[in-house]
Amino acid sequence: MHRFGRPLDGELLLDESSRQEFSQDAGRYRTKVPRGVLRPGSVEDIQEIVRFCAQYGIPVAARGLANTTDGQGLVDGVLIDMRSMNTIHEIGEDRAVVDAGVDWLQLTNAAHARGLAPPALTGFLGLSLGGTLSFGGVPPAIQSGAQVDSVIELEVVTGTGELRRCSEQHDRELFEAVLAGLGQYGIITKATVRLGPAPAKVRGHELTYPDITDFFKDFRTLLTRAEISEIYGDWWRPGEHGEVQHLSAFTFHSAATPPDDQHVLRGLTPAETVVSQSDFLPHVTRIDVAVEQLREVLDWDHLAKPWLTLWLPEASVEQYVTEVVQNLTPRDVGNGGFVLLYAHRRSQLTRPSLRLPQDDSEWVYLFTLMTAGPASTEFGDEMLARNRRLYDRARALGGTRYPIESVAFTQDDWADHYGDRWPQLQALKQEADPAGILTPGPKMF
Numbered sequence: 001m002h003r004f005g006r007p008l009d010g011e012l013l014l015d016e017s018s019r020q021e022f023s024q025d026a027g028r029y030r031t032k033v034p035r036g037v038l039r040p041g042s043v044e045d046i047q048e049i050v051r052f053c054a055q056y057g058i059p060v061a062a063r064g065l066a067n068t069t070d071g072q073g074l075v076d077g078v079l080i081d082m083r084s085m086n087t088i089h090e091i092g093e094d095r096a097v098v099d100a101g102v103d104w105l106q107l108t109n110a111a112h113a114r115g116l117a118p119p120a121l122t123g124f125l126g127l128s129l130g131g132t133l134s135f136g137g138v139p140p141a142i143q144s145g146a147q148v149d150s151v152i153e154l155e156v157v158t159g160t161g162e163l164r165r166c167s168e169q170h171d172r173e174l175f176e177a178v179l180a181g182l183g184q185y186g187i188i189t190k191a192t193v194r195l196g197p198a199p200a201k202v203r204g205h206e207l208t209y210p211d212i213t214d215f216f217k218d219f220r221t222l223l224t225r226a227e228i229s230e231i232y233g234d235w236w237r238p239g240e241h242g243e244v245q246h247l248s249a250f251t252f253h254s255a256a257t258p259p260d261d262q263h264v265l266r267g268l269t270p271a272e273t274v275v276s277q278s279d280f281l282p283h284v285t286r287i288d289v290a291v292e293q294l295r296e297v298l299d300w301d302h303l304a305k306p307w308l309t310l311w312l313p314e315a316s317v318e319q320y321v322t323e324v325v326q327n328l329t330p331r332d333v334g335n336g337g338f339v340l341l342y343a344h345r346r347s348q349l350t351r352p353s354l355r356l357p358q359d360d361s362e363w364v365y366l367f368t369l370m371t372a373g374p375a376s377t378e379f380g381d382e383m384l385a386r387n388r389r390l391y392d393r394a395r396a397l398g399g400t401r402y403p404i405e406s407v408a409f410t411q412d413d414w415a416d417h418y419g420d421r422w423p424q425l426q427a428l429k430q431e432a433d434p435a436g437i438l439t440p441g442p443k444m445f
Contacts (some may be wrong), residue, residue, distance in 0.1 A: 002381045009041030010050070010084060023078050025407060027069035029304045029380025035081040037248065043155070043163060043189050046080060051161035051189070052179060053078055054435040061439045062187045063130025064101060068135075069273075069307045070406035072182065072441040082130055085189065088107040091116065095152055096195055100130025100188045105288055107193075112281050117198035122143040123232075123340075130188040135404045136180045136354045138342060138366055140230040140250075142223065145348035148179040150194040151182040156186035159433025163189075177428050180353040181401060183430040183439030198243045199229075199252035202283040203259050207247040208271035212325070216318045218268045222249055223343055223363055227264060228275075233341035238328040244271075252280065253384075260350075299338045304376065306383035306406040308369040308390055314361035316397035317341075321367060322389060334373035353425075355400045355417055384408055403442065414444045 013019065014036050023033040035058070040046050046062075053060040059077035065227045066073060073079075082101035088110050090097040096118075098107055104118070105125035111117055120139045122132065129147075132153075137147025144150075153167040156178055164186070166175035176183045209215035215233065222228055229252040237243050247270070251259045261275055278286075296302035312320055321341060333339070343365050349356060356364050369390070373379050384406055391399075401407055401417060415422045429436070429445050436445060 008045050010039045010045045013037040025066040025068045028375040030071035032074035036078045038080045039084045046157050047161045053437050059437050059440045064131035069305045097192045103128050108426045112364045116195040119150050120147045121284050134183050140232045153192040155190035158186045160439045179351045182442050199280045200255045202278045203251045204276035205249045206274040209245040235339040238325050239256040303372040308387040309402040310367050311400045312365045313357035313359045313398040317365045317386040334371050337370050337372040340368045357398045
């Protein structure tokens with residue numbers, strides 16, 4: 001394509017069938033067809049296309065595996081398909097250097113072959129590094145922080161086409177803005193992320209509670225003791241009569257030193273307990289296996305998923321979750337949908353663009369309503385209105401949004417979301433993306 005300053009190493013797809021393939025994300029209720037799709041063969045391709053788009057005011061967005069649910073990465077300009085940038089360049093004793101199009105399942109398998117693992121792994125690993133690092137990447141592990149907290153260095157193409165390497169020690173303002181920055185300040189092309197020794201085994205305890213008060217009491221007890229590695233609450237069929245709460249706790253351990261079940265569960269009051277044992281790799285990849293089953297049974301990829309994901313403070317988490325779960329209908333959850341509740345130690349969540357409740361509690365909670373329903377605009381609009389109501393209620397109780405999901409935000413909402421950080425981000429947007437072409441989907445600027 002000699003219209004650019006140099007021939008492309010990859011290809012620019014302009015045919016309708018190729019463009020249609022990139023017109024939706026996991027939400028499946030929004031459609032936006034790009035004018036062109038770049039499959040880059042090099043970082044220089046990305047720089048070239050961004051310079052071209054900046055010159056002509058054409059919006060551009062990078063796309064990994066498209067797991068956002070409200071069109072955050074959709075664009076009617078040029079979409080950059082990052083899946084062609086999928087090389088693991090290095091796995092060292094304490095870090096990996098990878099392209100942004102590598103997914104966490106690919107990296108986890110490669111690291112595990114060396115006896116290593118990333119410290120923060122989301123429940124589902126079929127997510128690109130560039131994608132999760134643009135939003136946060138929140139795991140069920142309670143002490144690890146998010147995936148953005150394990151980043152050592154980034155390589156980024158800004159909205160001017162400039163290639164910049166940034167870290168906590170160099171170009172820190174850009175580094176901290178790009179991490180959980182929703183693609184507004186640059187396109188991540190490469191990341192250096194921490195690795196550590198992979199645990200050998202995982203002991204699981206699945207606890208069932210008919211009473212939500214008992215559920216929260218035991219949830220907090222396990223957090224306070226900090227003897228476990230991962231914990232989450234889930235509701236499988238909220239909205240149906242007789243639904244109960246489930247609490248899943250997992251302890252990573254060596255083969256020689258398994259945890260004592262009675263010690264882990266001392267003083268807890270579940271109605272039922274199921275104990276499990278697994279090797280580490282099958283444990284962290286089990287949700288990927290489950291999603292493949294959903295694809296076969298429910299045509300999962302083509303269901304609408306107007307999800308809601310919120311950070312909640314300690315002071316109001318029980319009140320909010322109880323209100324929401326007890327008032328959900330079967331339509332709110334849908335076929336194959338469910339509800340999750342994670343907890344994280346606040347001090348381990350260090351990146352300033354990952355906005356948390358502004359209190360001083362030790363723990364913060366991530367609440368996710370994973371609706372799955374008919375792929376229609378009508379259903380999407382209905383659930384967007386519900387999500388806005390639920391967001392407003394959470395905001396009144398001190399909660400914030402984790403914006404990988406589906407809540408309609410205005411620029412005033414974004415200013416409120418970022419608070420005293422907002423003027424700094426506005427100034428950086430002008431510096432890093434003066435033409436305002438990068439990732440228009442969130443409607444932030």
